[in-house]
Amino acid sequence: RRGIRPVIPQRKGVRKPKPGRPRTLKKPSYRKRNVIERLFGWLKSCRRIATRYDKLATRRLASRQCSRLLASVDASGITFRTKRNMARWDAEAAREVLRAYVVEALGDAEAVLIVDETGFLKKGTHSVGVQRQYSGTAGRVENSQVGVFLCYACRHGAAFIDRALYLPKCWVNDPARCAEAGVPEQARRFQTKPALARTMLERALDAGVPCGWVTGDAVYGKDRKPRLWLEACQQPFVLAVAGNEPVWFDGPQTHRVAALAKALPETAWQRHAVGAGSKGARTFEWAWVPLWRLQLSAEERTWGHWLVVRRNCNRPEERAYYIAFAPRAEATLERLAKVAGQRWAIEVGFELAKQQCGLDEYEVRRWPAWHRHITLALLAHACLVVLQRRAKKGALSPGGSH
DSSP: OOOOOOOSOOOTTOSSOOTTOOSSOOHHHHGGGHHHHHHHHHHHHOOTTGGGBOOSTTHHHHHHHTTTTTOSBOTTOOBHHHHHHHSOBOHHHHHHHHHHHHHHHHOOTTOEEEEEEEEEEOOSSOSTTOEEEEETTTTEEEEEEEEEEEEEEETTEEEEEEEEEOOOHHHHTOHHHHHHTTOOGGGOSOOOHHHHHHHHHHHHHHTTOOOSEEEEOHHHHSOHHHHHHHHHTTOOEEEEEOTTOEEEOSSSOEEEHHHHHHTOOGGGOEEEEEEEETTEEEEEEEEEEEOOOOOOSTTGGGEEEEEEEEEOSSOTTOEEEEEEEEETTTOOHHHHHHHHHTTHHHHHHHHHHHHHSOTTOOOOOSHHHHHHHHHHHHHHHHHHHHHHHHHHTTOOSTTSOO
């Protein structure tokens, strides 16, 4: 009825064989079931996440945590939310495992680290970090939580390697509320979203994560502190900014980026495709303008700053602006455009993680449980990305190449 062709025959001695069941075993087709057996073997070999649990009375819950990620109630009637709160394990250590797994499977020296946030719509006032705030998920101000995420994107795929929960000022200024939600003492200080992004970038760079670039939208590009920190680390970046962002051009003279873009001649624009979209290649027109910086030493002058402008091919008035920092010898407009275009990867990652890994399907209220759920969902997403890459290369088995 559903067009499924069975390959396992009926048992011997059955008087009335079921329609459609083969009389003999189709060995070539039956052998393909070994694929799922090898997959189970590979999943069992990846037990690094289980070793992060406290091996006490909760070890049985630990062995079932990942396998029941998408289940709400098990046979004992204990909800998954209760398990997350009962189990004693280190979510930060699990995050380290997640990052190591992604780097091991997708590591690339030209990878792009992408920072962005997403919202989780909530009701009530007890969930940690919840307040009425703008949520990109809803596209308006809603009662929600906001998480800041770090994504690792390269030619092999894109997966998340870090996460942080944004804690609004109304929560930081209420110690009793923070204590009730399980917020640790060291986290009870207000940090902006760019500050949270910088902390995650510091963790990644200190851990030796191979990458060539950093990118993010205007929420992170408008804050000059992270940009100056990246420059001090000599870490190339392409960060979006608003049209009223002030920059130095032709000496220490302040100009708005929108005004500089408006003065560009038509000959300055080049058309470049920056990746595949849902409706084909994402092609835009790009232009760049060198910016002025006080650079005294010869080493400083090997690095350049540019204003990169993107405009819609059909609607030239629709523009986006980026501040870029990179070695002069390696920077080209096409390369900077492709780095800026990589930000699309984290949007795709959010969609996949929410639809297939339950990133936003939780009912937890406390700080530890939120980080546990999000980390496990990101780990599930990373597994999907790695399996997809291996499947494309015909290497699903554990012994296959990365």
